[in-house]
Amino acid sequence: MTIRAPYATPTHRGVTYPGARIPSKGILRARAMAYFVLMFVLLALLPFAVVVSVVALGYVTLAVPPDVILGVGTLQALLEGMTVSAKPNPSYGPTVMLASLVALGYLAIFLTSSAVTVSVGTSSGPLVLRVLYTPVILILMVAPALRFLSGLVTTLEDHWHPGERLPSDYPA
């Protein structure tokens, strides 16, 4: 009978890191899938459902179509899941950078047309309310920008000192 260890050998590019306890690929994939599902709900399904129900009211116009929100949200969730599975590998930093860039692009779509328009007919005439939220998008863009820098530093670290971070990322 063969018992598979839940954790992989703490090596990286032939270098052994005795202080690291890297989860097996199976565990990493399971974590990535769970994270993807969570992110898919938070970044794609939930915003899509909210936008569709708001647009269905008939008097609210959004600058970004619901399909774009679902598509980009799904891509973002996929990349977030990939960052989890890629964490022990050198591809982690670039994956984080890519996920951050997609998040920035996602927000940039809203930035270029950051407005919600509500048009309601009243007994005395039309009422039009337009809400602009450009500063909100700019504030939200700070987080992925910082995360992009974090991914860049990790990429550089993995390039200059391969596997150096593994013992601290996966302490034994």
Add this chain to the structure above:
Amino acid sequence: MRSPPLRRLSRALLVLSTLVLVAALIFLATVAYSVSEISPSGTPGTRWSDGPTAGVQGLVLTLTQNLSNPGLYPLSDVVISASLWYPGGALVHLTEAPQTLAAGGTGTLQLVLPVNTSASSRALDLLSQDATLSREVWVNASYALTFQFHLLLAGNVSWGAPFYGLSVTPTASTTTLEVAVSYHNHSSWDETGTMVATVVQAGGVACAAQTLPSLNVPPGGALDQTFPVPLPSGCDPRGGSLDLALAGPGFVLPLVEEPIP
């Protein structure tokens, strides 16, 4: 074991990114909650007063609305513009200076509308004629420095004349001028004040004036009364005119200039 410096830097950036995101989401949640708490309080107020511009005959209609802003952020740069047209011309066009409603309290937004009531103004017609007025109101405001609101309210407004069908009939005798006044109040406010009747002789010289009894005509009500204006000796009103004005707190509104047969 202490993490490598680059790892510490990358982790610090990641933690900072998460903190910024959480702080932004908390901020947005508080903004959304605070916005939902803004509500009008009390009923809109209207007040007439004399025109502010020297040499221009007119009245000022001041519209006020109390707003409650119990939230965490101010409603700032509230700019109200309003235009009102009646058949044949513009009645009012005005942009208010920016106003601010402080956080955690109540405030009053104000719109001051000058109404030209000079003899040449068709606005005077609205005193005695019902009309459908076109209206456009714009409200721009900024909330918590992050959201900008632009509100446009357009459409028609039914105007009910406060002195609908105003009829003034002066009948002169040697010592008294009988003034019969009748009208319906089609407006939505109580008419309170006094009427001032001035007798002007044919030469243009005023020779008698009388403050008529106080008015209190509710919306939908009517007035149909005859008031005596005593004429002093030497005051012959025949061929002259009767000027009738409504006087209230802070204003005098000329209503009609009726020839005296």
